[in-house]
Amino acid sequence: ELKVEQNPLFLSMQEGKNYTIYCNYSTTSDRLYWYRQDPGKSLESLFVLLSNGAVKQEGRLMASLDTKARLSTLHITAAVHDLSATYFCAVGFNTNAGKSTFGDGTTLTVKP
Amino acid sequence: GAVVSQHPSRVICKSGTSVKIECRSLDFQATTMFWYRQFPKQSLMLMATSNEGSKATYEQGVEKDKFLINHASLTLSTLTVTSAHPEDSSFYICSVEGAWNEQFFGPGTRLTVL
Numbered sequence: 001e002l003k004v005e006q007n008p009l010f011l012s013m014q015e016g017k018n019y020t021i022y023c024n025y026s027t028t029s030d031r032l033y034w035y036r037q038d039p040g041k042s043l044e045s046l047f048v049l050l051s052n053g054a055v056k057q058e059g060r061l062m063a064s065l066d067t068k069a070r071l072s073t074l075h076i077t078a079a080v081h082d083l084s085a086t087y088f089c090a091v092g093f094n095t096n097a098g099k100s101t102f103g104d105g106t107t108l109t110v111k112p
Numbered sequence: 113g114a115v116v117s118q119h120p121s122r123v124i125c126k127s128g129t130s131v132k133i134e135c136r137s138l139d140f141q142a143t144t145m146f147w148y149r150q151f152p153k154q155s156l157m158l159m160a161t162s163n164e165g166s167k168a169t170y171e172q173g174v175e176k177d178k179f180l181i182n183h184a185s186l187t188l189s190t191l192t193v194t195s196a197h198p199e200d201s202s203f204y205i206c207s208v209e210g211a212w213n214e215q216f217f218g219p220g221t222r223l224t225v226l
Contacts, residue, residue, distance in 0.1 A: 033214050042205050042220040043156070045113055048212045088155065092213050100215065102155045 002027050004091050006103035014111055016078050021106045023072040023089035032072045033090040033100060034063050043088065047074075079110045114208045115139045118218035125196055126226055133191045133221045135162075135206030141186035142208040146215065147179075150203040162189040162206075196225040 003026040013019050023032070031050050035043040047056045049065035049072060056063050060083065062075045072089055086107045090100035115138040125131050135145055145162040160181055161169040168181035178200075180192040193200055201224050207215040 031212060035215075035217075042217045043215070045210070045214050045216060048210075048214045050212060090215075099158060099161075100213070104155045 002091060002101045004089060004101050004103040006089055006106050008106060009104060010107050012109045012111065013079050015080055018078065019076050021074040021087055023103055025070050025091045029091045029093060031092045032065050033092060034074055035088045035090065037086045037088065037105070081110050081112060084108055084110045113210055114216035116206060116208055116216055116218035118206060118221050120221060121219060122222045124224045124226065127197050128195055130192055130194045131196055131223060133204055135189045135191070135218050137187045137208050143186060144209060145183060145189040146207045147181065147191050148205045148207065150205060156205065193223065196223070198225045201225045
């Protein structure tokens with residue numbers, strides 16, 4: 001059974017600081033996703049990582065994938081309040097469309 | 113990415129009644145749609161895969177007679193929660209799939225069963 005673990009589950013940080021969210025998974029996968037969920041809202045797709053060493057950046061967020069270590073990271077640079085949300089990673093397979101396994105989510109709170 | 117709508121966004125019903133939730137793919141035709149549920153402060157759980165013109169595929173532990181899924185057209189899937197009970201109260205989210213199997217989610221439907 002595929003397990004996806006995120007840490008930390010809760011993160012409180014000050015504006016302007018940097019931090020990294022980690023996503024570990026237990027079996028080989030060929031794709032990893034990051035999603036954002038604002039309170040009371042649905043999820044929004046942030047990044048799709050398809051290969052070992054893949055790195056994607058959007059604004060203050062940068063995601064990377066190490067398939068050998070079965071690890072993805074979401075790095076936050078110079079956090080701002082607007083980044084406060086819950087971030088989910090999800091592990092998927094090309095041959096099992098739609099059946100991504102989600103991590104428990106990391107709730108990020110950025111304080112002024 | 114794909115644009116997905118859901119209706120209603122919020123519904124409150126009495127125990128024992130049935131509730132229908134609609135999921136529409138607005139900008140492309142989706143042969144497959146997915147239904148998830150999310151309890152407060154928890155992760156998403158895939159309930160079923162909705163297949164246009166054929167039966168839905170349910171995940172283990174999901175009662176297919178309780179959660180009826182119909183995918184009658186390439187842009188519409190419906191989830192009917194039959195004989196709803198308070199434990200069915202949850203956030204129900206549908207999605208369609210992108211080119212890399214990433215999910216584009218609808219805005220969700222918050223169901224409260226009294």
